[in-house]
Amino acid sequence: MSKSIKLAILGLGTVGTGVLDLLKDNLKELKRRSGHDIVITQVGTRRQRDDIDPTIKQNSDLMAIAESDDVDIVVEVIGGMTVAKEVIIHAIKNGKHVVTANKALLAEHGNEIFALAEEHNVHVAYEAAVAGGIPIIKVLREALAANKIDWLTGIINGTGNFIMSEMRDKGRDFDDVLAEAQELGYAEADPTFDVEGIDAAHKLALLASIAFGIPLQFDKVYSEGITKITLQDVTYAEELGYRIKHLGFAVRRYDEQESDATDKKLTGIELRVHPTLIPEDKLLANVNGVKNAVLVNSHPLGQTLYYGDGAGAGATASAVMADVMDLIRVLTVKDGHHVPHLAFMPNQLSDTPVLAADQMITGYYLRLEAKDTPGVLADVTRILSDAGINIDAILQKPAHQKGQVPIIILTLPVIENQMNSAINKIEALEAITSDVVRIRLHELD
Ligand SMILES: NC(=O)C1=CN([C@@H]2O[C@H](COP(=O)(O)OP(=O)(O)OC[C@H]3O[C@@H](n4cnc5c(N)ncnc54)[C@H](O)[C@@H]3O)[C@@H](O)[C@H]2O)C=CC1
Ligand SMILES: N[C@@H](CC=O)C(=O)O
Numbered sequence: 001m002s003k004s005i006k007l008a009i010l011g012l013g014t015v016g017t018g019v020l021d022l023l024k025d026n027l028k029e030l031k032r033r034s035g036h037d038i039v040i041t042q043v044g045t046r047r048q049r050d051d052i053d054p055t056i057k058q059n060s061d062l063m064a065i066a067e068s069d070d071v072d073i074v075v076e077v078i079g080g081m082t083v084a085k086e087v088i089i090h091a092i093k094n095g096k097h098v099v100t101a102n103k104a105l106l107a108e109h110g111n112e113i114f115a116l117a118e119e120h121n122v123h124v125a126y127e128a129a130v131a132g133g134i135p136i137i138k139v140l141r142e143a144l145a146a147n148k149i150d151w152l153t154g155i156i157n158g159t160g161n162f163i164m165s166e167m168r169d170k171g172r173d174f175d176d177v178l179a180e181a182q183e184l185g186y187a188e189a190d191p192t193f194d195v196e197g198i199d200a201a202h203k204l205a206l207l208a209s210i211a212f213g214i215p216l217q218f219d220k221v222y223s224e225g226i227t228k229i230t231l232q233d234v235t236y237a238e239e240l241g242y243r244i245k246h247l248g249f250a251v252r253r254y255d256e257q258e259s260d261a262t263d264k265k266l267t268g269i270e271l272r273v274h275p276t277l278i279p280e281d282k283l284l285a286n287v288n289g290v291k292n293a294v295l296v297n298s299h300p301l302g303q304t305l306y307y308g309d310g311a312g313a314g315a316t317a318s319a320v321m322a323d324v325m326d327l328i329r330v331l332t333v334k335d336g337h338h339v340p341h342l343a344f345m346p347n348q349l350s351d352t353p354v355l356a357a358d359q360m361i362t363g364y365y366l367r368l369e370a371k372d373t374p375g376v377l378a379d380v381t382r383i384l385s386d387a388g389i390n391i392d393a394i395l396q397k398p399a400h401q402k403g404q405v406p407i408i409i410l411t412l413p414v415i416e417n418q419m420n421s422a423i424n425k426i427e428a429l430e431a432i433t434s435d436v437v438r439i440r441l442h443e444l445d
């Protein structure tokens with residue numbers, strides 16, 4: 001029998017308005033798919049708006065909405081940590097299912113929120129929290145549930161990718177493109193979250209949990225943003241056949257000494273987001289603008305790639321409403337399905353350690369400036385070889401006006417702490433006149 005499912009939308013910014021628009025455009029289609037009517041009964045807004053359907057109650061008291069009898073599903077799209085957390089917890093305690101796009105909140109407080117939801121037998125759905133409209137949460141929790149995931153990597157911040165693409169393709173200024181990303185509704189309320197890698201780190205924490213079955217550990221994600229990337233690095237990277245992209249990596253690391261490939265001991269998990277050199281012929285190197293892409297390597301399936309808009313009203317509303325549709329099934333089907341919040345049974349989460357940042361293994365792009373004197377290059381390469389670091393390519397550019405010679409080196413993979421000590425030694429050489437710029441290479445294949 002057809003029912004009326006009552007929604008409350010908290011926050012009418014980019015995403016909240018996108019959800020209202022999607023419902024206006026696709027309501028009939030949603031009914032055909034779910035078999036039920038979807039009715040927005042309340043919206044949580046700070047001020048009364050005259051562009052909202054008068055049958056919808058506008059309410060500035062979010063806690064009252066979260067406990068209201070005329071709400072089945074609370075959609076939290078206000079963002080931030082404080083009010084959003086309080087209102088989600090209140091909704092859960094009042095037996096409401098929740099849909100949220102708030103990766104910052106879940107990455108930092110998801111363990112507590114999901115445990116509370118289990119206790120109250122409700123769901124907290126969060127497809128919009130990672131990679132915008134790409135259904136990557138559903139893929140990892142459900143579509144790949146039969147696989148063992150060894151690693152995933154991807155471009156998971158639309159604003160950052162939009163900025164880097166516009167700068168590279170059109171030579172535009174960083175601040176100018178960031179302002180456009182804000183106007184287009186891509187950026188976080190605090191855009192340093194986008195450009196300093198924090199937003200990508202939030203998303204990576206979520207992806208790693210549902211890929212590997214580990215608790216959320218945002219505090220252990222190593223993160224670097226895009227603010228230090230120069231056009232010069234982009235150009236040198238291209239001369240060497242690479243593109244620079246901001247990527248997240250979640251990688252299971254095994255003891256390489258074990259001889260039996262099928263029974264290698266899991267030593268830890270690498271979690272990191274940072275600018276990365278990718279060979280220009282790889283698909284990820286050609287994901288541009290606000291697009292995101294996530295590449296997942298799982299056994300026995302192999303590599304699969306998920307691509308689409310990572311931010312913006314329509315894409316994010318699509319993910320929010322997909323969660324609503326799932327919850328309608330939970331509300332209307334007897335003994336509705338229940339995918340665990342972090343994809344694995346809560347008592348089966350593993351305590352595999354997240355490796356310290358100085359234990360991560362990657363190749364490097366290094367750029368440094370040297371005095372134009374004989375023997376400098378030999379000194380640099382000796383330091384690298386003494387540290388057991390193999391060089392893959394070297395580019396020495398002609399001296400520029402100040403008489404300095406730019407040197408660009410690509411290395412094979414090395415443990416980060418070995419590279420740290422080699423860089424310290426290189427920077428201490430009398431003939432080296434700059435800090436060493438380092439960008440990690442994409443190594444997963
Ligand atoms: N914009 C995007 O492309 C994406 C955003 N998200 C997430 O979705 C959430 C919302 O993002 P946006 O819509 O972009 O932000 P926004 O800043 O455009 O919208 C938030 C809205 O909530 C309202 N609000 C804040 N506190 C409130 C309160 N106490 N009572 C009533 N209204 C309140 C604000 O006035 C604003 O209208 C954030 O958690 C964000 O990280 C996730 C994926 C993509
Ligand atoms: N600010 C985020 C929005 C989506 O998550 C981004 O740019 O990716």
Ligand code: NA
Nearest residue numbers: 127130132134
């Ligand atoms: Na998504």
